[in-house]
Amino acid sequence: MTREDKRRAILAGAxxxxxxxxxxxxxxxxxxxxAEVSTRTIYNHFADKAELFQAVIQESANRAADxxxxxxxxxxxxxxxxEADLVDFGRALAAPADAGHAEHFALVRQINAEAGHIPQAAIDAWQETGPLRxxxxxxxxxxxxxxQGLLSAEDPDRAAVHLLLLISAGNPSYQGADPTGAEIDRTVTFGVRAFLYGYLDRPAQ
Structure with a gap:
């Protein structure tokens, strides 16, 4: 096993x-x-658990963000x-295919549960590599x-937060739950409608 193979095994195991x-x-x-390696091998690659955790969350967040x-x-x-295109987008974001990143979202839930005990540098790296991107x-x-006049979003970054929050409730990977397809569709559809109610560009009354 090459040094790079060992590093990949460590990151996957971690x-x-x-x-x-x-x-x-x-x-x-x-x-x-x-990871089926020795602890010495891990310390040959990473100084400590904090450094290993930061590398893991960055790599995992980068794949999920991609x-x-x-x-x-x-x-x-x-x-x-x-509306129809945003609903399709929301459904795709919540699709079972996203289960390929189930470990990543399980890790995110762990971070949210014990954020006060995790090095801030790791949290910042995760945010920048994943959610913020x-x-x-x-x-x-x-x-x-x-x-183009389709929306009225004075602050597109904040609007993006609102849209993601409204549709992410339909993603079982985020919540650790297992809703039915119909439940996901309903959550996404009503989330998109709520978003458009706030951000559609309407003529002045």
């Missing part, structure tokens, strides 16, 4: 352990067993009917639609 046990309870010994940005670009690059991509489309 993701599994951190997602299952959280940051505080996860141990280097458990990570070593899961997948979400691909969904954004695929569904929003060409909009013909705003996705938000900026979505905000770019909302800004463009505002310029």
């Amino acid at each position: 993701l599994t352990v951190f997602a299952r046990d959280g940051y505080t309870r996860a141990s280097i010994d458990a990570i070593a067993r899961t 997948a979400q940005i691909a969904v954004i670009d695929r569904h929003l690059r060409k909009v013909t009917e705003l 996705v938000r900026r991509e979505l905000a770019g489309y909302l800004r463009r639609w505002t310029e």
